[in-house]
Amino acid sequence: MSNPIEMNELTSRRGFFKILIVLFNGLIAAALAVPGLGYLLTPVFRKDSGAWISLGAIEKFRANTLQKATFTYVSEAGYTRAEKNGFVWLKTSAGDSPDAIAFSPVCSHTGCNVNWHASRNAFICPCHNGTYDADGNVVSGPPPRPLQKLPVKIENDQIFVQLVA
Amino acid sequence: MFKHDLQQSFAPVTEPIKTFLNEPLPKGVGWANTLGSALLATIVIQVVTGMLLAIYYSPNAEVAYESILYIENHVLFGRAIRGVHHYAASAMVILIFLHMLRTFFWGAYKHPREMTWVLGVVLFLVVLGFAFTGYLLPWDMKAYFATKVGIHVGGVMPVLGKYIIQLMQGGSEMSTLTLSRFFALHIIVLPLVLILIVIGHIYFVRFHGPTPPGKREEELVKYSHRFFPVQLLKDSTVAFLAVVILLFLAVYYGAPLEAKADPTDTEYVPRPDWYFYALFQLLKIFEGPLEIIGAVIIPGAFFTILLLLPFIDRNPARAFAKRPVVLSLGVACTIGILALTTWGSYSGNRAKDGLVAGGAVSDSAMVSAQYDPARGETLFVGLECAGCHDAASAGDNIPPGLEFSGNKYKLAWLAGYLQHPHRVRWLKRNERPVAKMPNFDLTPQQAGDMASFLLTLRLDKKFPEVDFDFAEADSDMVISGKTLFGDYGCDGCHTIAGQGDAIGPELTRVGAKLQDDYLYHLFKNPQSIIPGTVMKDARLDDIDVEDLVAYLRTLK
């Protein structure tokens, strides 16, 4: 070790080994991390199909009135299928070309289901008293955004709604 | 200044790491001492991949299998991750076995390292526990029936047997309750035990230092080099190679998955994974009232002796020449285990086990799993199979047309083939195949669906039903058929079990592949079935044809 050249060689050998050690272990970590991340992130890249759900015949609903439209649908999550119940707030308009609008009941604040109060002509959220008007716009309270309008279509006098756009 | 402060703040972490890296190693420690670290690397891999699998897996007998299919087919890298978890389990058993052999032959278990050895043996048992609880989880045929065998072993104990079975099953039969308790053991209980033991084991190893071969404790040259960098590099290299091999196996082969468990199946012959072959074979050797010998006494005695080895063998010598008795016993045990494992791998009828021509599912498992031809057709269209398999190219060409596959193939063979297509198909001698059937990575379910669809493609006019039920054929016909096969010089073109030439297709397992009636019509008129074939029309009479078919259908 007294010879400085030998010393130098030794350190460079050490240095090279150090690089190899980091390289090998880094590759092992990457080999686990890359597929692992992809695996974990799978749901992020998955698109929901957004199927049309039938609410039934249009004449079932009173025109120009906001009302609860309940439905049952098959929800597919990964390898399971389950029947689930759901509802939207629906207002139909009669006439030659009938039309409908549907609001998601999910409050834009933290997601409670809002209620339609006909007497006050407003949607009121039970959780923190968020209030929306009949068009779904925020009137008062904490909600940051209007209620979500859902895509609706009418075919052969049947109303369909799409839960995820 | 700041940097210096931080250095001090983190000293409680960095100092032990430095000590760890600078551990002095005795002379002679080298590659053979990397097995332990490779094992540690596989444990880390199992922990990581196991956590990932648990994210999508459901320990419920109704959907467990479906959740595995979901992981295999719909989750990004799901197939690779499940594959790594599967093969790393095997790797752990191999590494722990080699690690123990090394420790044993080098006498590294001797005083003062008794406790390191004991912890190691317990670790081995825990790893076997992982393997046993792990392969029930996919709830496929193998999971169900091999676990049944395992639970049965628990029931061999006198008096207590019945209760042990109930305890293992979580009830009077195998069900979701069995699955959830195996799952809890596999992902919570055993990992905790494993981690504690690994920490203890490593602590003991570090405390006493690793052992090079041949030297007594007092003769060790305690310090020749440090752990860092040379030994750490060797450890890293071995761990890296292990990961590369595992990834290759996982991506190229994938983890096996059979049909969904069907408790009513009567033909499935369960086979455990290879590392249980030795125990499995012991069960087979000792039957009836002697069963307890193979199931409990021999394994029990083996592991007890293994655990107590450092206390039984108190001879401090580590050189081979000075430990003749213990070493010969060790060699005998090793050979015994290897022999039982090999024997176990050969016993049992492979054809019956469903290993027909690459297929991994037995015939009855196929039928009972209720395959859906409609789904198969969707797949067939989706994968554009007809793009290659069109009627126009039928005949002697590759790939075959499929317009009469329902008259030609057997369901189990097709399903097995679709899952693992042979990558090179027979063509003609000295011709390279022009097309290869790609592997579409179908699941057993998909392959079965597709096979059941292909069986609906029939040309019954071309293949009128033969007026003879070949299942009734007696041994005289089979023997006569075998003779005819030689007399007509069939072996001049066809190979059976290595005998004969290889101009035409190999027939070693033709009985598992082709339907009896198809063979009959082929013999009657080769040109009409395969236009342009070089197969001779020997103008056989009905009797000869029947005998030949009776013989060929036995080749499975």
Ligand code: FES
């Ligand atoms: S959740 Fe509706 S107001 Fe807060």
